Amino acid sequence: MILLEVARKDLTLYARDVRFLATLGLFSASLTLILSMAFGPIYQDAPREAAATMWASLFFAGVLGLTRSLDMEREAGGGDALRMSGADPYAIYLGKTLANFLLLAAVFALLLPLTSVFFDVGSLSGLPRVAGVAAIALLGYSAWGTLFAALARGLQARELLLSVLLFPSLIPLWIGAVKLTHALWGEGGTASVGDWVKVMLVMDVLGLGVAAWLYEPVQEAGE
Amino acid sequence: MTRTVPEGWRKAARFVWIAALVLVALSLVMVVRAPTERVMGPVQKIVYVHVPSAIATMIAFGITFAAGIAFLTTRQWFWDALGAASAEVGLVFATVVMITGPLWARSAWNTWWTWEPRLTTFFILWILYAAYQVIRSSLRGPSKRTISAVLGIVFFVMYPVTVYSVNLWRGSMHPQNVTMQGNMRQVLLTSMLAWVVFYVAVLERRLRLEWARRAAEEERLGVGAPAPRGHVAARGAEARGR
Numbered sequence: 001m002i003l004l005e006v007a008r009k010d011l012t013l014y015a016r017d018v019r020f021l022a023t024l025g026l027f028s029a030s031l032t033l034i035l036s037m038a039f040g041p042i043y044q045d046a047p048r049e050a051a052a053t054m055w056a057s058l059f060f061a062g063v064l065g066l067t068r069s070l071d072m073e074r075e076a077g078g079g080d081a082l083r084m085s086g087a088d089p090y091a092i093y094l095g096k097t098l099a100n101f102l103l104l105a106a107v108f109a110l111l112l113p114l115t116s117v118f119f120d121v122g123s124l125s126g127l128p129r130v131a132g133v134a135a136i137a138l139l140g141y142s143a144w145g146t147l148f149a150a151l152a153r154g155l156q157a158r159e160l161l162l163s164v165l166l167f168p169s170l171i172p173l174w175i176g177a178v179k180l181t182h183a184l185w186g187e188g189g190t191a192s193v194g195d196w197v198k199v200m201l202v203m204d205v206l207g208l209g210v211a212a213w214l215y216e217p218v219q220e221a222g223e
Numbered sequence: 224m225t226r227t228v229p230e231g232w233r234k235a236a237r238f239v240w241i242a243a244l245v246l247v248a249l250s251l252v253m254v255v256r257a258p259t260e261r262v263m264g265p266v267q268k269i270v271y272v273h274v275p276s277a278i279a280t281m282i283a284f285g286i287t288f289a290a291g292i293a294f295l296t297t298r299q300w301f302w303d304a305l306g307a308a309s310a311e312v313g314l315v316f317a318t319v320v321m322i323t324g325p326l327w328a329r330s331a332w333n334t335w336w337t338w339e340p341r342l343t344t345f346f347i348l349w350i351l352y353a354a355y356q357v358i359r360s361s362l363r364g365p366s367k368r369t370i371s372a373v374l375g376i377v378f379f380v381m382y383p384v385t386v387y388s389v390n391l392w393r394g395s396m397h398p399q400n401v402t403m404q405g406n407m408r409q410v411l412l413t414s415m416l417a418w419v420v421f422y423v424a425v426l427e428r429r430l431r432l433e434w435a436r437r438a439a440e441e442e443r444l445g446v447g448a449p450a451p452r453g454h455v456a457a458r459g460a461e462a463r464g465r
Contacts, residue, residue, distance in 0.1 A: 155358060157361075161361075164354045165351075165354055168354075169378075169381050171347060172388035206380065206381070214376065218370070220369065221365070221369035221373075
């Protein structure tokens with residue numbers, strides 16, 4: 001199955017580049033530390049500040065991951081090979097989205113305990129629901145991020161432009177993730193901010209849907 | 224699509240320009256003569272520029288969106304030129320909105336800027352379309368048109384979601400609908416019409432610039448004069464005209 005093969009290829013490239021993975025982990029951990037110091041030592045609203053810190057760190061680290069995935073593909077020449085293979089462009093896109101999603105999920109797995117310790121928030125019983133929020137947010141981030149990263153492939157200063165494209169566009173996902181995580185850590189439920197789940201799901205579906213239509217021309221433009 | 228501006232187009236453009244200038248002049252006179260609002264005073268008259276500019280912005284970005292779809296479907300040069308021209312003109316109108324908004328807010332809310340949903344979403348929109356200009360200007364070759372079309376579509380598709388989500392974020396202070404009556408309503412409606420026609424007129428000029436650029440490029444490449452069928456210059460012109 002092309003989707004899984006592409007995801008496996010990208011994940012293998014990530015796994016081979018240990019220095020990149022270490023840098024990504026250190027970068028996101030440093031961001032969390034700096035923001036927790038900025039908010040602390042006495043927190044006004046620990047669940048709110050913790051949620052904002054974790055998601056800001058994750059979104060910034062995500063840009064680093066997306067940019068690196070482009071560089072690795074160019075260095076390894078895998079992108080050209082994939083395009084010439086005649087594989088369905090949308091399957092290629094989904095495979096890349098899956099790989100980026102798993103990379104971000106790994107960063108989330110690192111940041112969640114760090115944030116919990118620094119801000120003294122969260123509990124094991126609430127973990128599945130926080131993970132659920134993360135799954136929705138990171139799926140949307142990967143869906144849009146993979147499309148934008150493909151767009152930025154041939155641009156000069158693509159790291160900067162990718163940030164300029166991603167951050168304003170993904171504001172609904174970011175606010176939703178912060179609101180829901182804050183509610184889960186603060187109130188133990190999402191009843192007061194439940195509408196955000198719908199907004200984030202719409203973003204996910206839109207990202208995957210728009211890419212189904214636009215990824216092929218974007219891929220052609222990069223040739 | 225022809226290489227020069229069609230004659231019918233020139234005639235229509237002349238008419239649109241005359242209509243735009245007359246309507247803008249009329250609206251400005253009406254704004255000066257409009258009744259002064261009791262609470263805010265003359266500052267309230269900013270609304271007669273702010274709201275029509277916002278409407279022109281949305282029309283401009285909507286046309287960029289539609290032109291993006293048309294380009295990806297047909298691959299015709301004209302749709303790319305229309306989308307790019309409309310995005311550029313739309314950004315100018317958006318900048319007018321960004322300037323006049325704080326001027327009004329200073330008087331109405333006693334602050335130049337507040338993180339209010341409508342302001343925030345409009346600022347996001349402004350950043351995105353400014354990024355569109357930066358990205359388009361940094362691109363060379365055939366990918367320029369495709370990537371511009373994709374960006375024009377993606378930004379416009381995402382905008383309603385952003386507006387809706389930020390409205391959930393916090394209650395809006397911004398008026399949801401501008402409700403006016405009598406003379407003030409007439410002034411607002413005339414201003415809206417004037418700015419939209421003015422947008423069409425400016426868009427036409429910007430499109431003509433694209434036409435001139437294309438003609439100059441073809442002349443530089445030696446494809447202005449009829450080239451033998453299958454000649455490299457003719458193939459180049461065909462490829463660009465696709």
